[in-house]
Amino acid sequence: MSAGRGGSARLSPSQRLDWLRLIRTENVGPRTFRVLVNQFGGAAAALEALPSLARRGGRLMPPRSPSIAEAEDETAALERLGGRFVLMADAAYPEALRVLDDAPPVIAVRGRDAALMAPKVAIVGARNASAAGRTLAARFARELANAGFVVVSGLARGVDTAAHEASLEGGTIGVLAGGLAKPYPAENIGLIERVVATGAVVSEMPLAWEARARDFPRRNRLVSGMALGVLVVEAAERSGSLITARLAAEQGREVFAIPGSPLDPRAGGTNRLLKSGATLVTDAADVIEALRPLLERPRFSTSPFDGPEGQIEAPRAPPGASPEPEDGVRGRILELLSPVPTTIDDLVRFAQASAAEVQVVLLELELAGRLERQNGGRVALIRPE
Incomplete structure (x- = not known):
């Protein structure tokens, strides 16, 4: 299994630990992380400023941040699983994901850098997919993989599983709602190991995090955010797949849908997407034709950090100081x-x-x-x- 570290030399080992500590800090999400690093010039300075900022905001106790030892322990535990942290500063970080304002600054990865860096298409759909839906998901995934796209999905039952299994040979990416040490659903643990062997499994959550209901929409934004486009195979009127499609549209991604019978409730969401302007597709060639022009011109060159000359960390204020x-x-x-x-x-x-x-x-x-x-x-x- 190959798992190179890309451009990780841009940050020192201590800076990488500071990034992990900052994103694991209470009340610090991806957007806040970016603001803090831009405001204070780096994660270490931001960590020093946190107690003063929280106190002025009306909080008596500073937000809880992991210690250096705790960050080292999480890093070591991930390495024992055969994984590593990929930071937004690293060359292997998915380029399409990097530009989102809520992109995770640190992701835990098991698998290959090549899958992270390749052009991607997300395939999502119903967990209780019909036989026809699973067949379509597999056919589209196989043909997209043959065309050079990495297929991204959420490792759920139904459409997700069919898409992953059909694109294993070309490399596929599974995104977990929980930590990498807590794969869900348990029935797909075997599939996860097969995905890791040729592609990658990714999570932004702490290693031992148990997925909760609220974590699945967070996961879905990564599924769509990594990809150039999202294909919805089957989806009911109220489903996580429609959340993924909405997030994809908000992120500026292409949204594709396969039409279904009005008599099948599992097609209600996809048919509504088509009414709302999603691109109707009946063959993988339709998706490939729509996405080819996007491969011929750079789309994702903006950095979420404003350091000079593309630097991720560049001092703006003395450590610990905050205006x-x-x-x-x-x-x-x-x-x-x-x-x-x-x-x-x-x-x-x-x-x-x-x-x-x-x-x-x-x-x-x-x-x-x-x-x-x-x-x-x-x-x-x-x-x-």
Whole structure:
């Protein structure tokens, strides 16, 4: 099994541990991670700033961060499973995923870098798929793999399993909702090992994380985010596959759907997607023809970090220091915030504050557990329970 480390030399071993510690910190998600690294110039400086930021946001105790030893332990445990962490700074990190504003800065991977770096198509569909649906998923997956695409799916029953099994020879990527040490469903453990042998299995969650219901939509954004396009084979009106299709559209990905009988409830979601503008396909050649032009021009060159000359970490403030807005500026920003999502640009304009001042106040509130970041760069206060 090959598992090269790509461009990991861009960050030192200590910086890699700091990245893992920061993304595993309480109340720090992918969007907050990016803001912190951009604001303070690196993960180490951001970790030092966390207690002060959270205190100013109204939290008495600082958010819990793993120690260096705990980060080393998780890294060692992953290596014992035959895996490694791939960071957004690494060459092997999936290029299409890198540009999303909620892309995980660190992913745990078992398998081959080549699969991560190849062009990808996601195939999703019903867990209780019909025989025809599984046959179609397998046929499309096999032909897409033969055309040079890596097939991405969620390792679930039904369509996912059929797509993975049909594309094993060319390499396929499975994305888990839980940690790599807690594969789900258990019946697919054998399939996971076969996927690892020629492709890759990926998770953004801690190694021993047990998947919960809320984790599957998070997983779905990675399935669609890695790919140039998403093919929905069978999906009911209310299904995770439709969530994946919606996320794909929001991410600017192509959405394809196979039409189904109006008499089969498992086709209700795919038929609705077609009514809403998804591309109707009846053969893998339809997908390949639509995606070929995207392979001929670079689409994913923007970095989510703003260091000079493409640097991931570039000092902006002394370690541990964080600019503190004046009380009047902070008061105006707080007054503008509510549970209704608003954009950061609006906060800057109406508060007559700088973007840096607004970001600091938002970080304070978020680390105190009082604010959440949403799609489209919007933020909203969390309603107290």
